[in-house]
Amino acid sequence: MIARSTVLAYAAKHPAAKAQLVHWLNIVRVASWQNMSEAANAFAKAKSVGGDRLRYDLVGGDYRLIVAFDFARQIAFVKFLGTHAEYDRIDAATVALF
16 A cells, blocks of 8 residues: 555544545455456445546545555555545546655
8 A cells, every 4th residue: 555644644634534544544455456346346436547546435425535556566556635626626547646
């Protein structure tokens, strides 16, 4: 998991998203997904936004998390974490904030 500390810091500043972010981190930490389908199926609101990226909706869509995966190395790279309004201003397929 790349950018775990960034996700935890964001959760501390955004209490409404904290529980779901911590839950997401706990699931990803122990996962051994082999492909995008497995990573997407672990969360009901996950959606593909590029070849190696998934978007996770948090708190009813108020927050968005974009993660790129390297399944061969079992690494999840957080690319974006922000509000829905902030998400609307980025390109989900190319964003790399962290």
